[in-house]
Amino acid sequence: MLTQFNGQAALNGLCPYFTMFPLDFPLAILGKRASQGDRVLDPFCGRGTTNLAARIFGLPSLGIDSNPVAAAITAAKLVETSVPEIMRELRSILAGPPPRLIPEGEFWEWAFHRDTLDAICRLREAFLADGPTEARLALRGIILGALHGPQQKAFPGYLSNQSPRTYAPKPAYSIKYWRERGERPRFVDTKAVIERRAKRYFSAVPTGVGQCRLADSRQQESMQPEAPGAKFRWIITSPPYYGMRTYRPDQWLRNWFVGGPAAVDYTNMDQVVHSSPEAFAADLATVWRNAARVCTSDARMVIRFGGISDRKASPLDIIKSSLSGSGWRIRTIIQAGTAASGKRQADAFLRRRTKPLAEYDVWAVN
Ligand SMILES: C[S@@+](CC[C@H](N)C(=O)[O-])C[C@H]1O[C@@H](n2cnc3c(N)ncnc32)[C@H](O)[C@@H]1O
Structure with a gap:
């Protein structure tokens, strides 16, 4: 059981981001199950929720995201300043x-x-x-x-x-x-x-260290640990849900601020592809395979995954197919948020609420 210090979670509110998961999610997993010295990886880090949770417990972490806005928010959560x-x-x-x-x-x-x-x-x-x-x-x-x-x-x-x-x-x-x-x-x-x-x-920045990379997690080199022996023991992550393709255009002003064009950017550069459920699952599989290579043999991966209702593909079928042959074995699948809780990640993304699909937490071992 790791100790959490009061006040350090404030940094999580720095900037909103689509489909972020609540800080409590990685905090609960790491707090109960991780040990001092464990390294934590999030290959789809978004606004750095997993990285901040790791930092709060003093666990070193690496966050990767191909969206410059996400990488900038995560980097800000890992600084030592006053x-x-x-x-x-x-x-x-x-x-x-x-x-x-x-x-x-x-x-x-x-x-x-x-x-x-x-x-x-x-x-x-x-x-x-x-x-x-x-x-x-x-x-x-x-x-x-x-x-x-x-x-x-x-x-x-x-x-x-x-x-x-x-x-x-x-x-x-x-x-x-x-x-x-x-x-x-x-x-x-x-x-x-x-x-x-x-x-x-x-005012109360946690003392732990972490690193963020603006990179495409489908590329193996994006996940290279800083030192050859420094493998990761935990992955807590949430890839885009199948069909969520508008991270850049919906964040175009913030994207301009970090160096993008002064107009809506409709390109989907370096994002996993959404052309079909099969192509999407294949991209995820590449990321899981890359991650397996930089993890310890007793590593655990927890994936929060769901769907959006204008895509008919089953989220569970997609995630299972992405994991098959990737070096990871599924241990448990738990249903996460429900429509009634109003806390599903997809709700934050969809302006018009449509019929919800369930979200799952998939636990896998290396
Ligand atoms: C569901 S969000 C992650 C949210 C995160 N859990 C949080 O709490 O903020 C998925 C992220 O995956 C990123 N992404 C999509 N394709 C990627 C790729 N090929 N490599 C790295 N990141 C990618 C998106 O830019 C997006 O930020």
């Missing part, structure tokens, strides 16, 4: 040279007050230009979380005009929405928003 360091870095960037490029067009005029956009662009360019320090990685994660969201009356919590926080507003729809309501973007004090968030998320 609120004063983050604020020092912020002040120095904001006092630095003006941005070379500020995106133009109706969307940008409505989405952000021009002074706020200037500050966002300064920060964006500074992060893209320099080698990342720990404080900068934290700062980038904070801004990703604050970039867009609802307007709050008392004190602005987000940098944008009225927007959803989980997914980025699509330009045509949002311009129409803001114009119809006459909602011009208000000036937001970037420093104040960031300071509040820095205090909320980085």
